[in-house]
Amino acid sequence: MLRQALAREYPGSSAENFVITNGASEALDLIFRSWARLQARQGNGDKVLLPRPYYYSYPPVVELAGMVPVYTDLVDGRIDIDDFKKKIKGCKAVLINSPSNPTGRVEAIETLKEIEKITQELGVYVVSDEVYKDLIYERENYHIKGEHVITVNSFSKTYCMCGVRVGYLWSADKKVVEDVCEIKTHTSMNTNLVGQDMALSAMKAPKSFISKQQEVWRERRDYIYKGLTDLGFDLWKPEGAFYVLPKCKNAREFVTLLYEEFKVITYLGEWFGASDRIRLSYALDIKQMEEGLSRIKSAMKKVNVL
């Protein structure tokens, strides 16, 4: 039922193109594990290209599957297509995350199309983590396609269902779907049925629910971007998701101080491969952000961060 509902959102698809997973995390994990098995059997390639800064689970999930992460550093928060072209050679796959956690950046449609084309020519898989696809403020999502593409998605962000753990993967290549199912049968069986029912009901919500949410997120983004800029921080302007990743000197000291003395939770950029930055979430209402920014301002008097 849920897979059939999803198929209506993916043109040319049927239920057989989907695997419902215990959140997007499990989808990613199973994809890399399915390759690691094949690799052990066939003895071929094992590198996975990751744009850096990356979501903090990407390197461990790749490594847990016995594969090797290699990195292409973002320029101004976006993929540097020249570096990408160099690094992608010899890789089994690339893992794209647009909109990105932690950068909040959305890749240009031309970039996504170029990645789609280059990888197809080279026979490299694209794992496209689109869990923030409905939280883009600038344009519609561009859904990368092709036999070599595996899309990973989730109900957590679009429908505020974090914690319910319902995600999925989509692939036009039914062999990919079968390989993933074969492992999942043994490692976690089905995805919880109550959550799947909730996801199915959520999908019946009018699309205006999603566009109204986007308004709220844009307003929050504007608020935190201006607030941090006014405090003197150097940061990329988010175009999607709900994170900012400002530059920050003495990041470890500052994050610890914010947490222990000011009760403000921030994450160290180094967890995301960006050691000179910190990550803030703006999944908060304006009032809370106002308070948070005022505490950050106070903390800045104790640590030199700019």
Add this chain to the structure above:
Amino acid sequence: MLRQALAREYPGSSAENFVITNGASEALDLIFRSWARLQARQGNGDKVLLPRPYYYSYPPVVELAGMVPVYTDLVDGRIDIDDFKKKIKGCKAVLINSPSNPTGRVEAIETLKEIEKITQELGVYVVSDEVYKDLIYERENYHIKGEHVITVNSFSKTYCMCGVRVGYLWSADKKVVEDVCEIKTHTSMNTNLVGQDMALSAMKAPKSFISKQQEVWRERRDYIYKGLTDLGFDLWKPEGAFYVLPKCKNAREFVTLLYEEFKVITYLGEWFGASDRIRLSYALDIKQMEEGLSRIKSAMKKVNVL
């Protein structure tokens, strides 16, 4: 909350001894993966002893973690302690399942105590899959203990919550718990919160609910055991869980015939490491079993199974 409730059922435990997982399957998967990581770092032992017949996911889950299953064959459906003593040497762990899926057998308390002792002396981990612990018809469950023991459990069978995917692991060794959590953070994050709430509510059910269930299961066991024996099958009498594993010639042909022509689902014994047997579940009411046995009787006219 759920871990605190569980801690009251495990003497001397606290919430920190538990990890709530996406069913018992994920608990097992994470345990072996945590060792595989350590092993890759430290370069030491990697064999896991499995009593055979085994639950069909055990060998793949061990192998997916890069470890090697070795087997001790059950005698009359129970662990042969002499063979066990030979095979356990050099193993990292043994995976015990009592009551057993697929044999329905329950190990004697003396056997479990001996395994507890031998493994402690040798420094071998015991992974004790006790998902059927509340479905023993003969005696109370004996909960193997010690720093070297990891218990895996589930709410699926005790509380008829299959499909909701809430299981857990317990270990007195907090390092084991930490290692598992570290992987789970990346591979599936938390276990679905709705299911955890359901599990917590289920735990408040009076114990009489469980003992009444046991009556029902015992009655079903008696019914199917007599029914299959009367048809001439040679089988072990189940003492727990809800499976029987009769001997069966031409098993593949018979299972296919039952499924396609008689709409009776049985499993091939070879999936459980017992190629001369078939597995039947008796998670059915008496009326359905009566019908099923009558269909099996008809099918026996077409294939020589005895």
